[in-house]
Amino acid sequence: MSKLLIRQTLRLPQILATNLTKSGQFSGHITGHQLLIRGFSQTSPMNRIENVLIIGSGLMGSGIAQSCATTNRFKSITLQDISEDQLSKAKTRITQSLTNIKEKKKANIGDVNEVVSRITLSTERKPQSEDNLLIIEAIPELLEPKQRIFKELCESFKDNKSVIFVTNTSSLPCYEIGKYVDCKDRFGGLHFFNPVPLMKLVEIVKVQGTNEQTFELLQQFVKDADKVGVACKDTPGFIVNRLLVPYMQEAVRLLERGDATARDIDTAMKLGAGYPMGPFELMGK
Numbered sequence: 001m002s003k004l005l006i007r008q009t010l011r012l013p014q015i016l017a018t019n020l021t022k023s024g025q026f027s028g029h030i031t032g033h034q035l036l037i038r039g040f041s042q043t044s045p046m047n048r049i050e051n052v053l054i055i056g057s058g059l060m061g062s063g064i065a066q067s068c069a070t071t072n073r074f075k076s077i078t079l080q081d082i083s084e085d086q087l088s089k090a091k092t093r094i095t096q097s098l099t100n101i102k103e104k105k106k107a108n109i110g111d112v113n114e115v116v117s118r119i120t121l122s123t124e125r126k127p128q129s130e131d132n133l134l135i136i137e138a139i140p141e142l143l144e145p146k147q148r149i150f151k152e153l154c155e156s157f158k159d160n161k162s163v164i165f166v167t168n169t170s171s172l173p174c175y176e177i178g179k180y181v182d183c184k185d186r187f188g189g190l191h192f193f194n195p196v197p198l199m200k201l202v203e204i205v206k207v208q209g210t211n212e213q214t215f216e217l218l219q220q221f222v223k224d225a226d227k228v229g230v231a232c233k234d235t236p237g238f239i240v241n242r243l244l245v246p247y248m249q250e251a252v253r254l255l256e257r258g259d260a261t262a263r264d265i266d267t268a269m270k271l272g273a274g275y276p277m278g279p280f281e282l283m284g285k
């Protein structure tokens, strides 16, 4: 993709934004020897994520917590935020979403309050347990605060090989976010889609340094959260946004030139390409 096209795609709606300055390529050829040095000890008991700490209780963080709580496959789920108000909104959002899903019979979720009670809300960045723990960062899309969080996490858990860390960024290079992470073998990306409780896909991002054990744990975690994972290197837009953003951009250009109406473009893509929604319907979501 040309730099110009990439730059143009940036002007698309926020939800689809991809980072134009991102240069992160996976240069990650890691030898077996390096893996051994960087990797988990062979006696590491960690073969499945049991506890989850989610940092940031906004749209994505609350959706991830809800998805984990719904499957009931985790020993603990902690949703942390710097704002009490945001945590309270997250609880309301999760309760409403579960109630909706239950009423529309989209999933068998049992008692809504019981599912909500599986999530511990906290302003303290403290998991219920540090064993077999996955920490998911879902704070706003700003590089420095994200870098700071991973630096602090790395300092707190540097000797604990039972903890792995991921970012849910859509558009920042994961490698940059993890710049100050010493234990890069235990760092990666998990890109969920909005609305998380309804969207099955998760892009599992291998960052330079992510080791195979971490990657396999993330794959298993995604399955345990009842999602479908696809693997991707740390490349701009990962898979979905990399393809979707230029497509949306072209739709806008067609409309701006007066080549076709929004309605006809939507109809064309639904009936001609088999897409469930046209580009303008998707932008309106």
Ligand SMILES: NC(=O)c1ccc[n+]([C@@H]2O[C@H](COP(=O)([O-])OP(=O)(O)OC[C@H]3O[C@@H](n4cnc5c(N)ncnc54)[C@H](O)[C@@H]3O)[C@@H](O)[C@H]2O)c1
Residues within 6 Å of the ligand: 015, 055, 056, 057, 058, 059, 060, 061, 080, 081, 082, 083, 086, 137, 138, 139, 140, 141, 142, 145, 149, 168, 169, 170, 171, 191, 192, 193, 194
């Ligand atoms: N919104 C989407 O459609 C979407 C889709 C995929 C990925 N993402 C990515 O997910 C991440 C979160 O997006 P969002 O839409 O949920 O954001 P949001 O603004 O809805 O929520 C962010 C939350 O993080 C909290 N927060 C801020 N600083 C914090 C800190 N230091 N510690 C703990 N909590 C903190 C805020 O109080 C807020 O509640 C971003 O990186 C975004 O790019 C978003």
